[in-house]
Amino acid sequence: MDEKRKILIIDDEPDLLKVIKNRLESWGFEVFSWTTGAGALKQVLEIRPDLIILDIMLPDINGYDLCYKIKKTPEISSIPVIVATAKQEWQEDMGDIGRFAKADDCIPKPFEPDILFEKINKLLSK
Amino acid sequence: MEQAKINIIIIGAGEKTKALLELLHSHNTVRILGVVDKDSSAIGIKCAQKLGIPTAGDYREFLARNEQVEIIDLSESKEAREELGRLSNGNTKVLDSRASIIGILLQELNDKTSELEKIRAELDIQSWGLKKTNEGIRTLYKELEKKNEELSKLDQLKSDFLSTVSHELRTPLATIKETVLQIRDGLLGPTTPRQQEFLSMCIDNTERLRRIIDNLLDLSKIEAGKTELKRKLTDIMSLVKRTCMTFSSKLSSKGLEIKINFSPEAAEVYLDEDKIIQVLNNLIGNSVKFTKQGFIGISVIDKGDFIECSVSDTGKGIREEDLERLFSKFQQFGQAADPEEKGTGLGLAISKGIVELHRGKIWAESKLGQGTRFIFTLPKYNPRQVLKERITDSLRAGLRTQELISVLIFELSGFSALEERLGRQKVVSFLDDLAKMLQEELPSRERMIVEADAMFSMLKETTKAQALSLKDRLLSCASEFLKKKRAG
Numbered sequence: 196m197d198e199k200r201k202i203l204i205i206d207d208e209p210d211l212l213k214v215i216k217n218r219l220e221s222w223g224f225e226v227f228s229w230t231t232g233a234g235a236l237k238q239v240l241e242i243r244p245d246l247i248i249l250d251i252m253l254p255d256i257n258g259y260d261l262c263y264k265i266k267k268t269p270e271i272s273s274i275p276v277i278v279a280t281a282k283q284e285w286q287e288d289m290g291d292i293g294r295f296a297k298a299d300d301c302i303p304k305p306f307e308p309d310i311l312f313e314k315i316n317k318l319l320s321k
Numbered sequence: 322m323e324q325a326k327i328n329i330i331i332i333g334a335g336e337k338t339k340a341l342l343e344l345l346h347s348h349n350t351v352r353i354l355g356v357v358d359k360d361s362s363a364i365g366i367k368c369a370q371k372l373g374i375p376t377a378g379d380y381r382e383f384l385a386r387n388e389q390v391e392i393i394d395l396s397e398s399k400e401a402r403e404e405l406g407r408l409s410n411g412n413t414k415v416l417d418s419r420a421s422i423i424g425i426l427l428q429e430l431n432d433k434t435s436e437l438e439k440i441r442a443e444l445d446i447q448s449w450g451l452k453k454t455n456e457g458i459r460t461l462y463k464e465l466e467k468k469n470e471e472l473s474k475l476d477q478l479k480s481d482f483l484s485t486v487s488h489e490l491r492t493p494l495a496t497i498k499e500t501v502l503q504i505r506d507g508l509l510g511p512t513t514p515r516q517q518e519f520l521s522m523c524i525d526n527t528e529r530l531r532r533i534i535d536n537l538l539d540l541s542k543i544e545a546g547k548t549e550l551k552r553k554l555t556d557i558m559s560l561v562k563r564t565c566m567t568f569s570s571k572l573s574s575k576g577l578e579i580k581i582n583f584s585p586e587a588a589e590v591y592l593d594e595d596k597i598i599q600v601l602n603n604l605i606g607n608s609v610k611f612t613k614q615g616f617i618g619i620s621v622i623d624k625g626d627f628i629e630c631s632v633s634d635t636g637k638g639i640r641e642e643d644l645e646r647l648f649s650k651f652q653q654f655g656q657a658a659d660p661e662e663k664g665t666g667l668g669l670a671i672s673k674g675i676v677e678l679h680r681g682k683i684w685a686e687s688k689l690g691q692g693t694r695f696i697f698t699l700p701k702y703n704p705r706q707v708l709k710e711r712i713t714d715s716l717r718a719g720l721r722t723q724e725l726i727s728v729l730i731f732e733l734s735g736f737s738a739l740e741e742r743l744g745r746q747k748v749v750s751f752l753d754d755l756a757k758m759l760q761e762e763l764p765s766r767e768r769m770i771v772e773a774d775a776m777f778s779m780l781k782e783t784t785k786a787q788a789l790s791l792k793d794r795l796l797s798c799a800s801e802f803l804k805k806k807r808a809g
Binding site: 208 | 487488491492494495496498499500502503506508509527531
């Protein structure tokens with residue numbers, strides 16, 4: 196299968212989106228980005244990515260709510276979601292809210308590229 | 322100016338005289354010129370002599386010409402009365418025995434009363450003063466209460482602020498770090514070794530900045546009392562051993578030895594593993610950082626009610642006057658050579674906060690040139706104590722925030738019968754399994770505490786209805802567990 200795997204990043208920081216996109220492309224992924232909660236679900240439905248990286252602090256919606264919505268939409272519920280957060284309490288969040296929102300994994304910001312790579316590969320090889 | 326005194330002569334020296342002498346001899350308005358009695362061994366004469374009052378057989382001895390004298394006749398003899406009756410003139414006055422005593426006593430009473438009045442007036446003034454002071458204190462107290470409220474609001478603002486700030490700082494940091502990493506890693510084209518070196522420096526410092534932000538937030542949470550410990554029963558020995566292992570490569574690369582001294586038995590402490598690892602990392606990290614040669618000593622000693630952990634080194638030591646500042650914020654006493662190892666100046670303050678949250682103590686001992694030893698203690702697990710702490714903490718928090726708390730208590734019926742049938746160990750391990758299973762159902766910050774035949778758990782911010790529904794869930798979980806056990 197030579198077709199590139201698709202990753203959708205949803206984050207409100209255009210600069211960060213740009214650099215992460217560059218990093219993911221260097222790993223051979225096809226990368227799509229979106230900066231708001233509004234329309235994000237529609238994007239997922241249209242693009243049908245293989246994986247989603249979702250910032251939980253979006254300006255218009257709580258990322259966990261969006262994650263929950265994705266996981267409740269049958270056509271896209273199987274797409275793995277990695278929630279990204281710059282909050283220090285990310286581990287605590289993952290324990291309670293993350294489990295509830297059915298996110299597949301979580302990564303703190305700033306990213307460690309190696310760790311992100313590992314997490315993505317683990318979820319995609321499932 | 323001396324007060325004018327009444328001169329008196331007392332005739333007769335019986336019991337009455339004695340009583341009168343005792344009453345009057347120190348009285349400052351009366352001067353007793355003498356006591357008269359023919360019987361020189363009479364009780365009144367003896368008393369007068371003892372008090373230094375002159376005595377005589379005849380009253381005339383005490384009459385001087387220019388003095389006003391009052392004679393009190395207590396002799397009760399007709400003869401004396403008749404003679405004295407004749408004597409009365411301008412200077413000498415003879416008083417009826419009863420009247421005169423009453424007069425003197427009345428005088429005394431008057432004096433006393435006016436004295437009492439004076440005291441009462443003073444007391445009135447004092448009590449008025451006290452009342453005023455009281456009012457002052459009450460006003461002050463109210464002001465303090467208000468200030469306190471303002472302070473706790475400020476505290477809340479501060480911790481909200483720090484939490485937001487840390488998020489806001491971390492977001493651009495993420496972009497900066499990732500950008501520089503990509504340039505260094507050559508994603509945007511080739512770089513020279515010198516450029517690489519500088520870019521690495523940049524990355525190290527973003528890392529350092531991130532550590533500072535993390536630590537600042539950690540500390541501000543501890544200071545605001547917002548750190549929730551996720552405690553569970555942990556074997557402290559194995560925890561320390563595991564943490565030591567993570568330092569082994571660093572130690573061997575610096576050529577440092579590690580010396581370990583552990584109590585032989587495992588000891589369970591009710592602790593937040595991540596937080597205690599943070600403390601150990603901090604202490605061991607510091608020791609490794611500041612020790613050029615020699616060894617790092619790590620000991621965990623069971624001291625009965627508590628566990629004492631210590632990390633010692635053969636570094637250059639800390640001056641005695643610096644020891645007490647050691648645990649304050651932004652105090653750094655050593656210079657790490659490697660920028661990657663540069664501290665944040667917050668590590669020890671955080672460690673202190675964490676140890677104290679566990680109700681332990683932390684301190685340092687050092688001799689300049691010989692090394693430093695950091696010691697911290699943790700109380701050993703005691704289910705009753707832990708439950709008590711949880712209840713007090715929750716009540717305090719509940720009172721402060723007006724939030725709800727619930728306490729769940731499960732009592733196991735037939736515990737002693739089971740114990741007899743299966744043996745204590747088996748029942749206890751059975752209960753532990755059950756508690757672990759029930760734990761899954763609880764919010765992650767809450768713990769099931771098992772003691773003998775009961776299990777406890779505190780539920781913060783939980784209404785009665787929520788607690789009841791949780792109870793149902795736990796009960797069905799327990800009965801499932803029992804079914805499985807029976808089948809097994």
